[in-house]
Each structure stands twice: as C-alpha cells, then as structure tokens.
Amino acid sequence: MAAEFVTAVKTSEIPTDGITAIDVRGTRVAVANVGGTYYAFADACTHEQCSLAEEGELAGTTVTCTCHGSEFDVRTGKVLAPPATLPVKVYPVRVAGDALQIEV
Amino acid sequence: MPRAYVIVGASLAGATAAITLREEGADGTVTLIGAEHEPPYERPPLSKAYLRGEVPFDKALVRPSAFYAEHGIETVFGTRATRIDPSARLVELEDHRRVPFDALLIATGGRNRRVSIPGGDLEGIYGLRTVQDADRIRKEMVAGRRVVVVGMGFIGSEVAASLRQKGLDVVAIDPSKTPLFRVLGEAVGQTIADLHRAHGVRTIFEDTVARFEGTRRVASVVTKGGLRLECDFVVVGIGIEPAVDMLGDSGIHLDNGVVVDEHCRTNVSGIHAAGDVANHYHPLFDRQMRVEHWHNAVKQGAAAARNMLGKPVVYDEVHWFWSDQYDANLQYAGFHTKWEQLVVRGRLDSDSYLACYVNDGRIDAVVGLNRAKDVRRVMPLIKARRAVDLEQLRDEGVDLRTLHASP
Numbered sequence: 001m002a003a004e005f006v007t008a009v010k011t012s013e014i015p016t017d018g019i020t021a022i023d024v025r026g027t028r029v030a031v032a033n034v035g036g037t038y039y040a041f042a043d044a045c046t047h048e049q050c051s052l053a054e055e056g057e058l059a060g061t062t063v064t065c066t067c068h069g070s071e072f073d074v075r076t077g078k079v080l081a082p083p084a085t086l087p088v089k090v091y092p093v094r095v096a097g098d099a100l101q102i103e104v
Numbered sequence: 105m106p107r108a109y110v111i112v113g114a115s116l117a118g119a120t121a122a123i124t125l126r127e128e129g130a131d132g133t134v135t136l137i138g139a140e141h142e143p144p145y146e147r148p149p150l151s152k153a154y155l156r157g158e159v160p161f162d163k164a165l166v167r168p169s170a171f172y173a174e175h176g177i178e179t180v181f182g183t184r185a186t187r188i189d190p191s192a193r194l195v196e197l198e199d200h201r202r203v204p205f206d207a208l209l210i211a212t213g214g215r216n217r218r219v220s221i222p223g224g225d226l227e228g229i230y231g232l233r234t235v236q237d238a239d240r241i242r243k244e245m246v247a248g249r250r251v252v253v254v255g256m257g258f259i260g261s262e263v264a265a266s267l268r269q270k271g272l273d274v275v276a277i278d279p280s281k282t283p284l285f286r287v288l289g290e291a292v293g294q295t296i297a298d299l300h301r302a303h304g305v306r307t308i309f310e311d312t313v314a315r316f317e318g319t320r321r322v323a324s325v326v327t328k329g330g331l332r333l334e335c336d337f338v339v340v341g342i343g344i345e346p347a348v349d350m351l352g353d354s355g356i357h358l359d360n361g362v363v364v365d366e367h368c369r370t371n372v373s374g375i376h377a378a379g380d381v382a383n384h385y386h387p388l389f390d391r392q393m394r395v396e397h398w399h400n401a402v403k404q405g406a407a408a409a410r411n412m413l414g415k416p417v418v419y420d421e422v423h424w425f426w427s428d429q430y431d432a433n434l435q436y437a438g439f440h441t442k443w444e445q446l447v448v449r450g451r452l453d454s455d456s457y458l459a460c461y462v463n464d465g466r467i468d469a470v471v472g473l474n475r476a477k478d479v480r481r482v483m484p485l486i487k488a489r490r491a492v493d494l495e496q497l498r499d500e501g502v503d504l505r506t507l508h509a510s511p
C-alpha cells in the first residue's frame with residue numbers, strides 16, 4: 001500500500017510536551033506534542049526497542065529513551081546520543097481540523 | 105599547528121574521544137591504539153543479549169569498522185602499549201614501535217581481578233570482560249548444565265540472569281549479605297536476591313569459595329562454609345582493577361587508577377585519562393572517584409577530547425548506569441558511599457520502586473527498579489545538591505519534576 005495520510009487521533013488527546021502511542025493501520029507510532037507542534041515517529045527505540053511513548057522523556061524536540069539513555073531528535077529521527085546508533089523512522093504529519101493525520 | 109593526538113585504549117572511552125576529536129575539528133593526526141583485535145565495541149551486551157546469542161557482534165560495535173579510516177582516525181589494534189615516556193613524549197608499543205604525541209589520552213579501562221584461590225587455574229573457570237571471554241562462556245551454555253557464578257556484583261548478577269534465561273542450572277555465591285551489597289546496601293540488594301531466586305537461581309550469601317576441585321577441569325566448588333557445589337563450569341565476576349601497567353615509571357600520579365582533575369588532566373602536562381581507569385575529581389561531590397559505567401566512559405571520553413583540544417570543559421556529569429537482569433531494568437544515578445536515610449517511592453517488595461540515598465536532606469544517589477523515567481527525573485535533584493522535601497520525594501502523587509522546580 002502506498003503511503004497516505006491517515007486520520008490517526010484527535011490533537012486534544014496528545015498532551016502538551018508529552019508523547020502518546022497510537023496504532024496507525026497496524027503500525028505503532030509515537031506522537032510528540034512539542035508546544036503545539038506534532039511529530040510522529042516509530043514507537044521503538046533503535047537500541048533495544050523500548051517504547052518511546054512509555055519510556056521516553058521529552059525535552060524540547062529531544063526525546064531521551066530512559067531505558068539506556070539514547071537521545072533522538074523527534075523532528076528528524078537523528079541520534080543525538082548513544083547507545084543507539086541508528087535513527088528512528090519519522091512520519092510526516094498534518095493537522096486537519098481537530099484531527100492529526102499521519103502518513104504511513 | 106597540527107598536533108599528534110594519541111589515545112591508548114580502544115574501547116568506549118578511547119573511541120568516543122577519537123570521534124569527538126574529529127567532530128570538534130582536531131587539526132592533526134588522531135591515533136587510536138588498542139590491545140584488542142576487534143574495533144571498539146560495547147561491553148554491556150556481553151553479559152546480556154550477546155551472551156544469550158540474541159544479537160550478532162556487529163550490533164555491539166561502537167562504530168562500523170570502516171568508520172575510523174573514513175574519518176581520519178588511524179588505528180593500531182591488537183597491539184599493547186608497554187611504556188609511556190613523558191619527557192620524550194612517546195608511547196612505546198609491544199612491537200617496539202614508538203608513537204610520538206603532543207596530547208595523550210589514557211583510556212585503558214580495567215581488567216578482571218584474578219582469583220588466587222586453590223584450583224583457580226583449572227579449565228572451565230571464566231571471567232568476563234572481552235568478547236573472547238563471552239564467546240568462551242557461550243560455548244559452555246547448554247540448557248541443563250550446572251554453573252556456579254562467583255560474585256554477585258553487576259556482572260555476576262547479569263550473567264546469572266542470562267544463564268537462567270538460557271535454561272542453565274545456576275548457583276550464585278557472594279561473601280556479602282545480598283547481591284550488589286557494596287553499592288546498593290542490604291534493603292535494595294535483598295530485592296535483587298529475591299529477583300534471582302524467583303527466577304530459580306540458588307543463592308548463597310555470606311560464604312566464599314575455598315577452592316575449586318577437579319582433575320583437569322573444574323568439577324566442583326567448595327566453600328569456606330563447607331558446601332560442595334558440583335558444576336560443569338564457573339563464571340567469576342569479582343570486579344576489575346584499573347589497567348595501569350604501562351605507567352609504572354611514567355611519573356603519572358597513580359592511586360586507584362590514573363588520578364585526574366575535573367578537566368581529565370593528569371599531573372603530567374598534555375596527558376589525560378578517561379573511563380574506567382580514571383580516578384577523577386568530581387566537583388559536585390568534591391572528591392576523587394573512579395567509576396565503571398558505560399555512561400561515564402562516553403561522557404568523560406568526550407570531555408577529555410575537548411580538553412585535549414584546549415577547550416577547557418569541566419567534567420561534572422551525574423554518574424549513571426543501568427543493569428538489565430531478566431525483564432528488569434535497574435538504574436542507578438549519583439554517587440554515595442554511606443547514607444543517613446533511604447527514601448523509597450513505591451515498595452521495595454514490589455517489581456517497581458525508586459530508592460534515594462539521602463544525606464543531610466540531599467539526594468546523593470538514586471536507584472530504581474523498572475523506574476527509568478523517575479531515575480532520570482531525580483538526576484537534576486542530585487545535581488542541584490540542595491535539600492529536598494523528603495515527604496514529597498516519597499509521595500507517588502508528586503511529580504518529581506515539580507520537586508525540581510521548588511527552590
């Protein structure tokens with residue numbers, strides 16, 4: 001299936017400066033709300049697969065996987081601190097009314 | 105003027121320093137010298153996923169092996185440095201090569217303490233520090249075989265867990281009252297003992313090994329308390345000692361490792377140390393300390409590199425480590441040797457708690473079982489070195505981040 005935007009969640013369900021995990025067509029996606037801007041990325045740390053929604057601590061646009069301290073930029077998925085070495089996959093998002101749509 | 109940056113010890117601290125030197129634009133050569141044949145790799149998997157055969161060795165590499173050449177880092181692997189001549193500014197290698205340096209980093213880490221116990225040189229007795237050690241243990245790991253784990257510090261505890269997970273019959277012995285007793289104390293250590301027993305480890309505390317018996321190979325462990333433990337092999341995890349042999353006549357100040365200040369500098373100008381080998385001055389705690397943590401090796405390796413480049417950064421990270429055993433994630437942050445109060449959030453007899461080691465109303469250190477986020481939230485409180493409201497600290501209803509905000 002080609003990637004397309006899917007209405008995933010109401011924006012009001014994602015707390016400010018928090019991360020929420022949602023299921024988008026069978027893919028577990030983490031959505032971070034950074035002061036009203038939303039970023040979506042795979043909900044699995046590339047180090048040892050901890051859930052970033054559950055174990056992640058968000059500070060600005062950096063999520064720290066608290067399992068072993070890997071840090072990622074939620075905008076790009078880039079690794080900012082080890083032990084992870086591979087980026088997390090990020091998904092494009094857009095807001096349509098009160099809904100958040102994610103391209104998976 | 106281009107300079108020669110030389111790093112001895114090609115593991116986590118050394119590799120991180122080399123990478124940082126390049127990232128920060130070092131003008132000159134960067135040479136990474138290491139006794140092991142493999143490119144720098146992470147040790148944590150050696151007692152966990154790699155030991156259990158769940159991840160290939162490649163996954164443990166700090167960087168892919170081609171990285172170093174691609175980034176202008178010269179590597180000399182499989183070669184031990186034997187001596188440092190601070191006045192001629194040379195590192196001597198075991199193959200008699202001499203490597204000149206302008207700035208030197210000692211990142212030689214530690215090596216396993218040896219057991220001087222009768223029978224200690226029988227076959228089938230293993231330590232665990234390198235990937236070769238892990239491979240030797242892996243060969244012995246067949247479900248149903250009997251192993252005695254000597255020492256229930258972090259490495260022993262993790263090995264015991266991995267061996268149980270692979271279906272081996274595990275007996276663990278330690279002279280203290282509990283696992284991790286020296287660091288975590290009795291109350292918390294007890295919870296780790298319970299964890300291991302719940303997973304079927306037979307634990308023996310307050311007893312030590314008197315001798316190993318067997319003809320060529322170890323067949324049993326006899327304790328001072330008079331127990332005889334039949335076994336197929338033994339894993340010994342009784343700690344490390346800093347690797348400082350090459351520094352004997354160097355004039356570099358040695359005391360429980362290489363003594364450095366908060367800039368990772370030794371007493372000899374231009375020579376630095378970082379990682380497990382470095383007994384460093386920690387400004388937050390106003391004392392020297394040497395720790396054996398992954399995080400310290402990374403952060404101090406990077407800080408040392410910056411200082412080598414003449415960018416004076418103070419190394420004052422709150423120390424932090426994790427230990428994964430079975431499905432449990434144990435984390436510790438800070439530094440403590442004694443404590444007036446142990447303030448607990450949650451219950452120690454449950455599978456998730458946070459315990460703070462408190463002196464003068466201040467949190468010196470924290471340990472958490474399956475509380476990774478909380479441990480991280482306490483770290484700013486440790487760094488602040490201020491008294492905190494202990495009732496709030498204890499109260500699950502209070503967000504630890506708001507505790508941080510209060511003056």
Ligand SMILES: Cc1cc2nc3c(=O)[nH]c(=O)nc-3n(C[C@H](O)[C@H](O)[C@H](O)COP(=O)(O)OP(=O)(O)OC[C@H]3O[C@@H](n4cnc5c(N)ncnc54)[C@H](O)[C@@H]3O)c2cc1C
Nearest residue numbers: 113115116117139147148185213214379380396397398425
């Ligand atoms: C099995 C295991 C599991 C671990 N798990 C965890 C964990 O879960 N969490 C955690 O926080 N920490 C863990 N650690 C600790 C962590 O791995 C160490 O703190 C870290 O490796 C220290 O890095 P280092 O570079 O300072 O020293 P080391 O890793 O000890 O490396 C030093 C290197 O220097 C080389 N060397 C020594 N002398 C010379 C010489 N004369 N010439 C050339 N080379 C030399 C050595 O061969 C070695 O490669 C674990 C350690 C082990 C062994």
Ligand code: FES
Nearest residue numbers: 045047048065068
């Ligand atoms: S699983 Fe995220 S840092 Fe290890």
